[in-house]
Amino acid sequence: MPIDKFVKLQSTCVPLPIENVDTDQIIPARFLKATTREGFGDNLFADWRYDKSGKPREDFVLNDPKYSGKVLVAGQNFGSGSSREHAAWALAGYGFKAVVSSFFADIFKNNSLNNGLLPVQVSKEFLETLFNAIEKDPATKVEIDLENQKITILPDGPSESFDINPYKKKCLLNGFDDIDYLLNISDHIEAWEKEHA
Amino acid sequence: MHSGAVYNAEENNLVTFKNDNTLAGKTLFEKIWDKHVVTKVDGGPGVLYIDRHFVHEVTSPQAFAGLRNRGIKVRRPEKTVATADHNIPTLGQDQPIRDELSRFQVNKLAENCREFGVSLFGLNHPWNGIVHVIGPELGITRPGMTIVCGDSHTSTHGAFGSIAFGIGTSEVEMVLATQTLLQNKPKTMRINIEGDLGKGVMSKDIVLYIISQIGTGGATGYFVEFAGSAIRSLSMEARMTICNMSIEMGARGGMIAPDETTFEYVKGREFAPKGTEWDKAVEEWRQLPSDPDAEFDKELTFDAADIEPMITYGTNPGMGIGISKRIPKMEEIEKSTQATFKKSMQYMDFQPGDSMIGKKVDYVFLGSCTNGRIEDLRAFASFVKGKKKAENVTVWIVPGSHQVEAQAEKEGIRQILEEAGFEMRQPGCSACLAMNDDKIPEGNYAVSTSNRNFEGRQGPGARTMLASPITAAAAAITGKITDPRDFL
Numbered sequence: 001m002p003i004d005k006f007v008k009l010q011s012t013c014v015p016l017p018i019e020n021v022d023t024d025q026i027i028p029a030r031f032l033k034a035t036t037r038e039g040f041g042d043n044l045f046a047d048w049r050y051d052k053s054g055k056p057r058e059d060f061v062l063n064d065p066k067y068s069g070k071v072l073v074a075g076q077n078f079g080s081g082s083s084r085e086h087a088a089w090a091l092a093g094y095g096f097k098a099v100v101s102s103f104f105a106d107i108f109k110n111n112s113l114n115n116g117l118l119p120v121q122v123s124k125e126f127l128e129t130l131f132n133a134i135e136k137d138p139a140t141k142v143e144i145d146l147e148n149q150k151i152t153i154l155p156d157g158p159s160e161s162f163d164i165n166p167y168k169k170k171c172l173l174n175g176f177d178d179i180d181y182l183l184n185i186s187d188h189i190e191a192w193e194k195e196h197a
Numbered sequence: 198m199h200s201g202a203v204y205n206a207e208e209n210n211l212v213t214f215k216n217d218n219t220l221a222g223k224t225l226f227e228k229i230w231d232k233h234v235v236t237k238v239d240g241g242p243g244v245l246y247i248d249r250h251f252v253h254e255v256t257s258p259q260a261f262a263g264l265r266n267r268g269i270k271v272r273r274p275e276k277t278v279a280t281a282d283h284n285i286p287t288l289g290q291d292q293p294i295r296d297e298l299s300r301f302q303v304n305k306l307a308e309n310c311r312e313f314g315v316s317l318f319g320l321n322h323p324w325n326g327i328v329h330v331i332g333p334e335l336g337i338t339r340p341g342m343t344i345v346c347g348d349s350h351t352s353t354h355g356a357f358g359s360i361a362f363g364i365g366t367s368e369v370e371m372v373l374a375t376q377t378l379l380q381n382k383p384k385t386m387r388i389n390i391e392g393d394l395g396k397g398v399m400s401k402d403i404v405l406y407i408i409s410q411i412g413t414g415g416a417t418g419y420f421v422e423f424a425g426s427a428i429r430s431l432s433m434e435a436r437m438t439i440c441n442m443s444i445e446m447g448a449r450g451g452m453i454a455p456d457e458t459t460f461e462y463v464k465g466r467e468f469a470p471k472g473t474e475w476d477k478a479v480e481e482w483r484q485l486p487s488d489p490d491a492e493f494d495k496e497l498t499f500d501a502a503d504i505e506p507m508i509t510y511g512t513n514p515g516m517g518i519g520i521s522k523r524i525p526k527m528e529e530i531e532k533s534t535q536a537t538f539k540k541s542m543q544y545m546d547f548q549p550g551d552s553m554i555g556k557k558v559d560y561v562f563l564g565s566c567t568n569g570r571i572e573d574l575r576a577f578a579s580f581v582k583g584k585k586k587a588e589n590v591t592v593w594i595v596p597g598s599h600q601v602e603a604q605a606e607k608e609g610i611r612q613i614l615e616e617a618g619f620e621m622r623q624p625g626c627s628a629c630l631a632m633n634d635d636k637i638p639e640g641n642y643a644v645s646t647s648n649r650n651f652e653g654r655q656g657p658g659a660r661t662m663l664a665s666p667i668t669a670a671a672a673a674i675t676g677k678i679t680d681p682r683d684f685l
């Protein structure tokens with residue numbers, strides 16, 4: 001099952017300057033009863049986004065018409081807590097292609113990469129600059145260039161480079177998926193199993 | 198400084214050193230890891246062989262669907278075990294599940310297990326229970342193994358000296374399809390707890406204390422080995438509580454070196470090796486502990502005497518304090534964290550600087566893979582024995598498995614609880630994540646022995662305070678936050 005390719009993206013941003021956004025906030029547990037990957041985007045950040053009657057809360061950023069785009073910019077330690085991949089499905093399902101933060105939880109990072117959602121880890125200073133730029137002008141765009149591992153606040157910077165595992169980078173650039181890779185080396189796995197039986 | 202959300206352990210009075218000596222001995226983690234690397238991807242992660250894969254109803258349906266789409270089988274069904282736990286009711290389990298979506302999901306698991314030849318300990322099976330409770334109690338979890346599950350608290354199994362960690366659903370599919378996982382090798386950290394524990398201090402307090410000191414991201418990127426005399430003195434179940442919550446400090450997983458306590462616990466369990474196989478296994482397990490000259494990327498040491506019964510006041514597990522202490526004041530919080538702290542205080546409706554003692558409690562939850570084992574029920578029961586439940590609190594006591602439930606029955610725990618005005622429900626994850634009907638109502642305060650106090654974790658608008666089983670018991674009989682030591 002190939003994932004979506006990710007090469008270069010230019011987009012406006014949705015700012016969420018809160019720290020430690022855990023996966024229970026990204027997608028609350030009561031929405032985890034589905035048995036397919038589709039439809040989680042509607043319940044992304046459900047408890048912040050809707051009130052009890054299901055009406056959108058005006059003060060939440062996803063409901064603010066000023067902000068839109070394919071890049072979510074969030075405070076540090078994004079995606080902590082539960083390992084639910086539903087969090088990555090909800091973000092991708094809503095239409096995000098990348099999340100920018102100064103720090104990501106491990107499992108969330110893996111889950112995102114496995115779904116073609118790019119976690120871009122930047123310095124605290126860059127994150128603050130980006131938040132300020134968006135606050136000043138909600139139409140601020142960033143460019144995320146995976147090939148060169150660079151994020152730039154358009155039109156003229158600043159920019160910063162970000163890390164990504166070279167293998168994962170190749171997967172994203174080409175839309176490869178881990179399981180295809182592992183299935184291709186099944187002889188290797190079989191040999192290892194024999195040796196360790 | 199209390200912040201409940203800083204990452205920087207360096208700021209504490211702790212030793213840190215880098216591992217750059219390749220001749221040094223090996224850590225427990227490295228010994229197991231190295232033995233399980235099948236091959237390495239060029240410039241990428243290692244291909245890690247997985248000895249045990251636990252599966253549950255919530256994070257597996259999309260993985261099984263993936264196999265079906267690809268037209269492939271489960272590579273080693275005998276290494277995979279499934280249970281239904283997250284999404285099941287804790288009353289009337291003999292009846293069909295009322296909630297339609299939950300019923301569908303649980304049935305789907307049974308269907309998938311049948312189709313792919315995976316053993317399932319489903320609802321009403323005598324071995325059914327929370328995945329991280331049943332693995333150990335059945336002897337499926339053993340030292341030296343690599344263990345994964347689509348659930349972050351898989352770290353629990355590390356208490357046996359195994360590499361155990363949570364994975365996402367794509368990775369569940371990966372393991373089902375290939376029995377391997379692409380993984381980057383994490384860094385290693387050792388956290389030592391030295392000295393004797395004070396009166397009324399349980400292992401839950403140790404782990405809440407560590408998280409309060411290093412923050413919820415304090416161990417991100419690391420695999421943590423817990424060591425030191427205070428850890429060695431703990432029972433297996435108490436050790437599991439600590440490893441269980443290593444994910445709440447951001448760690449990939451936690452582990453404790455196997456010793457006589459470990460072997461004693463595993464011996465004779467349903468799936469444990471028997472006879473000469475057992476002797477051979479123990480011989481191997483004895484080689485696992487970290488070599489004396491092994492080096493860790495980071496090492497922290499805490500004094501057990503500094504730990505008192507803990508309670509959380511905020512909306513992440515790092516926001517915890519000793520029960521006699523006060524919630525930090527705004528000026529004691531790091532500047533960058535103040536907005537998050539303020540949001541937490543609003544959610545909890547607490548004031549910075551407040552004392553926790555005496556705060557009102559509406560609900561008490563004893564259960565979960567953190568504190569739903571027999572020792573937890575024993576501790577709670579012996580605390581409330583001869584006392585009465587406070588009238589203003591609703592108390593949910595949920596055993597972690599059917600075996601725990603049966604044992605509690607046998608030991609007379611159910612009777613003690615009932616005499617004190619409590620009822621014991623049926624096993625499952627229950628109010629730990631509130632996927633079923635066990636939801637704490639909006640705005641209500643719950644003292645919970647589970648592991649997460651996130652906004653809405655125990656139900657929309659629920660306010661959670663994490664604590665040990667006996668601190669929960671003290672709240673259950675007084676109806677407010679109470680220092681359990683007052684009764685000891």
Ligand code: SF4
Pocket residue numbers: 282283327328329348350565566567625626629630647648
């Ligand atoms: S008890 Fe809670 S933490 Fe443990 S497996 Fe169940 S939902 Fe996860």
